[in-house]
Amino acid sequence: MADQPLTDPLARFERTIAAEEKIEPRDWMPDKYRQNLIRQISQHAHSEVVGQLPEGNWITRAPSLRRKAILLAKVQDEAGHGLYLYSAAETLGVSREQMLDDLLSGKAKYASIFNYPTLSWADVGAIGWLVDGAAIVNQISLCRTSYGPYARAMVRICKEESFHQRQGFEIMQTLAAGTPEQKAMAQDALDRWWWPTLMMFGPHDAESAHSQQSMQWKIKRQSNDELRQKFVDQTALQAAHIGLVIPDPELKWNEARGHYDFGEIDWEEFNRVLNGHGPCNRARLAARRKAHEDGQWVRDAMMAHADKEAARARGVAA
Amino acid sequence: MSSKHLPLWEVFIRSRRGLDHKHIGSLHAADPEQALQAARDTYTRRQEGVSIWVVRSSDIHASQFEDEAAFFDPAADKIYRHPTFYDVPEELKL
Amino acid sequence: MNAAHYEYVRRLGDNALVLGQRLSEWCGHSPFLEEDIAMANTALDLIGRARMLYTHAAALEGRGRDEDALAYGRDEREFGNFLMCELPKGDYAFTLVRQYLLDVYHHRLFTALTTSRDETLAAIAAKAVKEAAYHLRRSGDWVVRLGDGTDESRDRCQAALDELWGYTDELFAGDAVDAAMAEAGIGVAPASLAEGWRAEVEALFDRAQLALPRDDWQASGGRAGLHTEHMGRLLAELQFVPRAYPGARW
Numbered sequence: 001m002a003d004q005p006l007t008d009p010l011a012r013f014e015r016t017i018a019a020e021e022k023i024e025p026r027d028w029m030p031d032k033y034r035q036n037l038i039r040q041i042s043q044h045a046h047s048e049v050v051g052q053l054p055e056g057n058w059i060t061r062a063p064s065l066r067r068k069a070i071l072l073a074k075v076q077d078e079a080g081h082g083l084y085l086y087s088a089a090e091t092l093g094v095s096r097e098q099m100l101d102d103l104l105s106g107k108a109k110y111a112s113i114f115n116y117p118t119l120s121w122a123d124v125g126a127i128g129w130l131v132d133g134a135a136i137v138n139q140i141s142l143c144r145t146s147y148g149p150y151a152r153a154m155v156r157i158c159k160e161e162s163f164h165q166r167q168g169f170e171i172m173q174t175l176a177a178g179t180p181e182q183k184a185m186a187q188d189a190l191d192r193w194w195w196p197t198l199m200m201f202g203p204h205d206a207e208s209a210h211s212q213q214s215m216q217w218k219i220k221r222q223s224n225d226e227l228r229q230k231f232v233d234q235t236a237l238q239a240a241h242i243g244l245v246i247p248d249p250e251l252k253w254n255e256a257r258g259h260y261d262f263g264e265i266d267w268e269e270f271n272r273v274l275n276g277h278g279p280c281n282r283a284r285l286a287a288r289r290k291a292h293e294d295g296q297w298v299r300d301a302m303m304a305h306a307d308k309e310a311a312r313a314r315g316v317a318a
Numbered sequence: 319m320s321s322k323h324l325p326l327w328e329v330f331i332r333s334r335r336g337l338d339h340k341h342i343g344s345l346h347a348a349d350p351e352q353a354l355q356a357a358r359d360t361y362t363r364r365q366e367g368v369s370i371w372v373v374r375s376s377d378i379h380a381s382q383f384e385d386e387a388a389f390f391d392p393a394a395d396k397i398y399r400h401p402t403f404y405d406v407p408e409e410l411k412l
Numbered sequence: 413m414n415a416a417h418y419e420y421v422r423r424l425g426d427n428a429l430v431l432g433q434r435l436s437e438w439c440g441h442s443p444f445l446e447e448d449i450a451m452a453n454t455a456l457d458l459i460g461r462a463r464m465l466y467t468h469a470a471a472l473e474g475r476g477r478d479e480d481a482l483a484y485g486r487d488e489r490e491f492g493n494f495l496m497c498e499l500p501k502g503d504y505a506f507t508l509v510r511q512y513l514l515d516v517y518h519h520r521l522f523t524a525l526t527t528s529r530d531e532t533l534a535a536i537a538a539k540a541v542k543e544a545a546y547h548l549r550r551s552g553d554w555v556v557r558l559g560d561g562t563d564e565s566r567d568r569c570q571a572a573l574d575e576l577w578g579y580t581d582e583l584f585a586g587d588a589v590d591a592a593m594a595e596a597g598i599g600v601a602p603a604s605l606a607e608g609w610r611a612e613v614e615a616l617f618d619r620a621q622l623a624l625p626r627d628d629w630q631a632s633g634g635r636a637g638l639h640t641e642h643m644g645r646l647l648a649e650l651q652f653v654p655r656a657y658p659g660a661r662w
Binding site: 026027073076077080083084090095096097099153154160256301302305306309315 | 322323324326329343344345346348349352360368380381382383
């Protein structure tokens, strides 16, 4: 072909990946790489945005002013992280509007964990400690992802996120050391959030639909099972430290492996929630849709005002 | 209405006096004032900056992937532009 | 004297807490992501302000209470915030017009309080005035945007202003506590803020093409703990956890 570049772009792309260099927005990239990234980054962004809701449920009821400020700042960070990630996805040629449409129409997925309800104050602690803990394990690994804007967003997110898990753990620690009712509240939250948190890492490596290609392109850097193991190992110690019991009779240190063994996830529940049958799937999407629809007139007004201002400026200039 | 969606802006932040503004991310806003406020609210929550620039993304002109070889490779053999190219007596502190 | 001093500072805290509580309800539900973040910043400033003012008030009171005892341990008759702060958040126009009216007020109030003879209060005011300056820039900008935007946005803004206007007299109607504190050089006589406030908001509403409502009704009572029926529900939500588990630490 006449417009064949000097080097074969695919070979160059693969060389860049192999050399651990980043792919940047204007680079040539295989369509599938682009699509894979758009799917993963936007799904990640949606998770941050929907993830505001379960914890946001407790902002107005936080039990002290200190906790209220921390929780509000934390949920605000989730919004910020959603924004960084949408921005990273936009560098791949998909618009924020398109991604929002996909979320609101139910076409795009977000992390299933947010389809569980927050029933007590301890759930706010459990989400910070477990859900953010799991997210951080995953995100630290993603700081080395091959797509530059995604990696940079991850570095920023990991930096900000480090206080999220700590504040959650601190809540759990305080409750576990508190009155019997508070300790029971903390244990109940751990009982309900433990398994859904393990599900966050996704299916076993052998059954993960997107994993292999993603690993090859270095979009993902560690496998689902590796990351899950890492999370279990660190969390088992933390639970023991504050005197809470992880609801898994099979959880046991395995000297030979140098890891904790743990029980099998209920994959039926995993699939059920993934396919829309979790306790809050409908409520979460309904809340996002309502915010978007109620905000339509605001966004319209902003654009109308900006257009009028621009026209007025042109009028003055003319 | 002429424009349906909120335009995209690129945000540059000077983290300390004496340093350059550095690209830090992007956001959506209707106009420059709103973009500045959103940049302040989004990107300086942890005292990350002392000055903000916002630029409409569509106003940025960028070199293309295809330009890379023609733009940047020709500089590769101009090693005499670097001080290490020259062989001078170390003790003279040149 | 000390009782009035406590009351004065604590009421400033009540305004900050109740308004911050209302603003925090937007978190995750605002018109677009950038606003979720921005609105939370303002709410965080207000909650932070409430904490400082309550801590100071509790020290003045000298009964061993702390910020949380004041926020979570009082019933509605003991809260002295303006009625305007406790009204439900309404639509985005309502939230922003209310914010604007109060931002102008607080910016002027805290500017004056930076020279208070109560040094702690003056220091809190010095911090609050910077925050209020930004809140005001944002909310004023929004009111102009929405007033000038579309027919719908102007109608919503006008409706919000018409509804809220009746709660503005209260901001300037001081009581014996305000008078005593102004006299002592600790506080500001609210009436002294009225003229400047009115001129400033009138100018902005003019730019926003919004009509100033007629002064045909005015509600008041907040300073004396005579609230709207919204207040009890706001407190029920805010105070639920500590009240359900008395004596627990969080």
